[in-house]
Amino acid sequence: MKSLLVVGAGRHGRVVAETAVSTKLYEVTGFADDEPASHGQALGRWKILGHWRETAADEYIVGIGSNATRRRVFEELVRSCKQVATVVSDRASVSDSAQLGRGTVVLAGAVVQSGATIGENVIINAGAVVDHDAVIGAHAHVGPHSTVGSYARILPGETVPAAASRLREGHSGPPISTGESAADNLPLTGGSADVRDPERRPLPPIEGAEMADGEDHHVRLSVPHMSSLELGFVAEAFETNWLSTVGPNLQALEKCLEERFGVPAVALINGTAALHLAVRLAGIRPGEEVISPTLTFAASCNPICYEGGRPVLIDSERGSWNLDPNLLAEFLQRRAAVKRLPRALIAVHLFGQSADLDAILALCRQYEVQVIEDAAECLGARYKGHPPGTLGDVGIYSFNGNKIITGTSGGALVSRNPAWVHRARFWSTQACDPDPLGLKNYVHSELGYNYRLSNVLAGIVRGQLEVLEERVRQRRAVFDRYCCGFAGLPGIEPQPEADFGCPEDLATGRTRHTRWLSCFLIEKQRFGLSSAELIRALAAANIEARPVWKPMHTQPLYRGFECIGGEVAEDLNRRGICLPSSSSLSEEDQHRVIETVRAAHERVVTSCRGG
Numbered sequence: 001m002k003s004l005l006v007v008g009a010g011r012h013g014r015v016v017a018e019t020a021v022s023t024k025l026y027e028v029t030g031f032a033d034d035e036p037a038s039h040g041q042a043l044g045r046w047k048i049l050g051h052w053r054e055t056a057a058d059e060y061i062v063g064i065g066s067n068a069t070r071r072r073v074f075e076e077l078v079r080s081c082k083q084v085a086t087v088v089s090d091r092a093s094v095s096d097s098a099q100l101g102r103g104t105v106v107l108a109g110a111v112v113q114s115g116a117t118i119g120e121n122v123i124i125n126a127g128a129v130v131d132h133d134a135v136i137g138a139h140a141h142v143g144p145h146s147t148v149g150s151y152a153r154i155l156p157g158e159t160v161p162a163a164a165s166r167l168r169e170g171h172s173g174p175p176i177s178t179g180e181s182a183a184d185n186l187p188l189t190g191g192s193a194d195v196r197d198p199e200r201r202p203l204p205p206i207e208g209a210e211m212a213d214g215e216d217h218h219v220r221l222s223v224p225h226m227s228s229l230e231l232g233f234v235a236e237a238f239e240t241n242w243l244s245t246v247g248p249n250l251q252a253l254e255k256c257l258e259e260r261f262g263v264p265a266v267a268l269i270n271g272t273a274a275l276h277l278a279v280r281l282a283g284i285r286p287g288e289e290v291i292s293p294t295l296t297f298a299a300s301c302n303p304i305c306y307e308g309g310r311p312v313l314i315d316s317e318r319g320s321w322n323l324d325p326n327l328l329a330e331f332l333q334r335r336a337a338v339k340r341l342p343r344a345l346i347a348v349h350l351f352g353q354s355a356d357l358d359a360i361l362a363l364c365r366q367y368e369v370q371v372i373e374d375a376a377e378c379l380g381a382r383y384k385g386h387p388p389g390t391l392g393d394v395g396i397y398s399f400n401g402n403k404i405i406t407g408t409s410g411g412a413l414v415s416r417n418p419a420w421v422h423r424a425r426f427w428s429t430q431a432c433d434p435d436p437l438g439l440k441n442y443v444h445s446e447l448g449y450n451y452r453l454s455n456v457l458a459g460i461v462r463g464q465l466e467v468l469e470e471r472v473r474q475r476r477a478v479f480d481r482y483c484c485g486f487a488g489l490p491g492i493e494p495q496p497e498a499d500f501g502c503p504e505d506l507a508t509g510r511t512r513h514t515r516w517l518s519c520f521l522i523e524k525q526r527f528g529l530s531s532a533e534l535i536r537a538l539a540a541a542n543i544e545a546r547p548v549w550k551p552m553h554t555q556p557l558y559r560g561f562e563c564i565g566g567e568v569a570e571d572l573n574r575r576g577i578c579l580p581s582s583s584s585l586s587e588e589d590q591h592r593v594i595e596t597v598r599a600a601h602e603r604v605v606t607s608c609r610g611g
């Protein structure tokens with residue numbers, strides 16, 4: 001028998017404890033509760049032992065009635081790698097073809113019919129009936145004696161009240177035993193009619209739940225995740241007719257960026273355009289060399305060529321996967337000896353993690369090399385208390401649709417030098433010279449571009465910026481859940497979070513990886529599949545995963561350019577995998593990803609043993 005701790009010392013917790021005992025699978029050790037004053041008190045035949053973090057057990061179950069609180073505690077347990085139980089009363093009837101998520105409790109007298117799918121952390125209360133092929137979202141509560149009709153769908157976190165019914169056909173349920181009239185019980189929640197008839201009303205998509213016909217929907221690598229604010233700013237632009245590349249959203253966005261980063265900012269059409277202007281600000285002339293990490297996305301290297309510059313590629317370090325400062329030091333020393341120093345360097349902060357900026361900046365200052373920071377992938381990250389992107393001579397961000405926040409597209413350029421930001425804004429709006437006569441008689445003495453962000457898109461970015469911190473927390477939580485989910489699997493290693501020599505900075509969050517993408521390294525010898533084979537196995541299950549960037553020195557476009565080292569980048573590209581990392585990724589979908597990875601591993605391992 002396994003020991004089980006019931007988290008939550010209320011009435012529902014006690015019911016859960018008694019139900020767990022009825023299964024004869026568990027020995028209940030007692031209750032956990034947040035309130036220190038309750039510790040040591042008796043509850044039924046058990047005691048309240050303490051907080052769950054301090055109370056060991058084989059498995060844990062949340063015995064809390066409130067859906068929101070039950071969800072919060074469940075997520076904390078999962079993040080802390082606790083084994084969460086599924087408890088089915090010995091007097092409940094659950095079909096073999098029904099699926100129950102972990103953390104779910106089915107109480108006495110409940111019936112779960114064939115093909116029903118019950119998400120994680122759900123309560124199927126006493127006497128409730130979940131008819132065939134119904135789908136219950138995670139953290140939902142099906143109340144006592146209520147009925148969920150065949151093919152009905154209950155949204156995550158929703159409550160089906162006691163003794164009311166929800167039938168696909170739109171019939172009312174069995175007699176209501178609470179003494180209230182039927183009218184009092186409808187609508188079931190909020191003000192909307194809850195009887196779902198697919199012919200009359202389109203069904204809302206269920207977060208994470210599988211479709212009733214068994215079609216698994218596509219889990220993508222990184223998708224946009226709006227807050228509730230963006231549409232308001234966009235509507236304002238329409239209402240006030242600021243539908244161009246000037247307007248209040250742009251001004252407000254730049255102000256927000258400046259407050260967040262403490263440096264002047266200009267909003268641009270995308271990160272690539274921002275990098276192009278950064279390369280121009282650094283004064284790259286045709287034939288001049290610019291250092292770039294070889295491990296990056298082409299968009300960070302291409303702008304060097306837009307200005308006729310020549311990239312010199314440098315390998316990555318294993319600690320952060322970004323530019324290796326030791327190789328940089330050797331390279332600059334060699335070049336200084338022959339008086340052929342490059343003019344600038346692009347430091348790229350990949351996947352949400354900063355490069356080792358202190359080391360890179362010190363070297364670049366010593367040899368008078370300008371530093372451009374490509375912080376497109378690391379918005380929200382921190383390096384020793386600072387936002388990467390603001391420490392070099394000029395930095396850029398991207399609001400592309402797959403980045404941590406998005407304006408559907410968009411970018412920004414920042415610099416501590418206000419003259420540079422001013423210059424970038426001037427170039428981005430066709431470089432019209434000021435006209436002393438006040439006529440709009442466009443006079444141009446410099447080459448300009450049309451790179452300014454639209455005021456409509458600036459409204460979207462404005463709304464997104466408000467939730468950046470939350471998005472970082474969510475992306476990091478996705479990564480933590482992968483780490484828990486892969487615990488014990490051989491040959492799959494998470495990307496390290498570098499401390500850059502200051503472990504206490506990691507502990508305090510002064511240095512922070514955003515986990516924009518959750519990246520892992522696969523060792524085929526131990527895992528059984530290569531990264532490429534795993535990507536294919538995931539694709540077959542309708543899950544999008546990608547290799548770590550293909551190094552520039554292996555690209556047809558950049559063959560022939562000098563590359564210092566390159567073996568680390570090639571290895572990271574060959575063995576690295578980026579898994580679905582959206583901040584909106586549901587636990588059900590992520591569970592599917594984890595199970596697909598585990599199943600792929602187990603299939604090869606068993607077939608090897610068998611053969």
Ligand SMILES: *Cc1c(COP(=O)(O)O)cnc(C)c1O
Binds near residue numbers: 270272273400410411
């Ligand atoms: C996304 C990205 C860019 C380009 O940003 P866009 O806004 O898509 O033009 C540049 N560099 C890196 C490393 C990126 O990931």
